[in-house]
Amino acid sequence: MEGLGVRKGAWSKEEDDLLKQFIEKHGEGKWHQVPLKADLNRCRKSCRLRWLNYLKPNIKRGDFTEDEVDLIIRLHKLLGNRWSLIAGRLPGRTANDVKNHWKTQQRKRKASDAKKMKDKSQEKTNATIHYCKTSTTNLHQKVEFFTEERCKFRAYSFKRELYHIFTNTTTNCGIRECN
DNA sequence: AAATCAGTCAACCGCCTAGTA
DNA sequence: ATACTAGGCGGTTGACTGATT
Numbered sequence: 001m002e003g004l005g006v007r008k009g010a011w012s013k014e015e016d017d018l019l020k021q022f023i024e025k026h027g028e029g030k031w032h033q034v035p036l037k038a039d040l041n042r043c044r045k046s047c048r049l050r051w052l053n054y055l056k057p058n059i060k061r062g063d064f065t066e067d068e069v070d071l072i073i074r075l076h077k078l079l080g081n082r083w084s085l086i087a088g089r090l091p092g093r094t095a096n097d098v099k100n101h102w103k104t105q106q107r108k109r110k111a112s113d114a115k116k117m118k119d120k121s122q123e124k125t126n127a128t129i130h131y132c133k134t135s136t137t138n139l140h141q142k143v144e145f146f147t148e149e150r151c152k153f154r155a156y157s158f159k160r161e162l163y164h165i166f167t168n169t170t171t172n173c174g175i176r177e178c179n
Numbered sequence: 180a181a182a183t184c185a186g187t188c189a190a191c192c193g194c195c196t197a198g199t200a
Numbered sequence: 201a202t203a204c205t206a207g208g209c210g211g212t213t214g215a216c217t218g219a220t221t
């Protein structure tokens with residue numbers, strides 16, 4: 001049975017050579033025969049993946065070009081997470097590469113969106129703080145002024161405004177008429 | 180210089196489908 | 201119709217590496 005005592009993890013140079021030699025001699029496919037005939041202590045899936053994602057000739061390494069990125073975005077819109085189909089349209093790129101690239105970009109986008117949201121809310125908070133600071137100063141002065149003038153109603157209404165600034169509410173603040 | 184963090188990429192896992200006995 | 205096997209795929213993990221603190 002596959003999986004008993006089968007080697008896992010990174011492939012060695014020797015294993016790569018054995019796999020390459022086998023494929024060159026017998027061609028792709030027949031993956032179930034590979035471990036036995038190539039004398040590899042690996043499962044068939046691992047052999048297939050190693051070949052497709054790393055050893056296969058013409059695999060392109062390095063950064064994705066702008067054209068490739070653009071194509072990935074358009075194809076993803078069209079096909080969703082069908083990485084093998086998308087990779088099929090990108091010569092030299094594997095489904096694994098495309099998938100990894102997409103995930104990385106997605107993470108970056110999320111991080112940048114989160115930062116934008118944070119900045120926006122910080123802006124809002126700062127504006128509110130600024131508004132409160134200036135408003136409260138003005139209102140306190142008005143309350144004091146009208147209290148001194150014995151203008152109870154005006155002083156009361158400015159107290160209400162103060163309260164609303166601090167509690168950010170328009171419900172009954174419970175402030176009683178000042179004396 | 181050491182510790183921590185973040186990004187990248189190879190590899191594994193589990194599921195699905197098709198073919199076959 | 202059912203069970204089994206192989207191939208294929210997408211999601212996820214973990215090792216590695218370079219950057220930052």
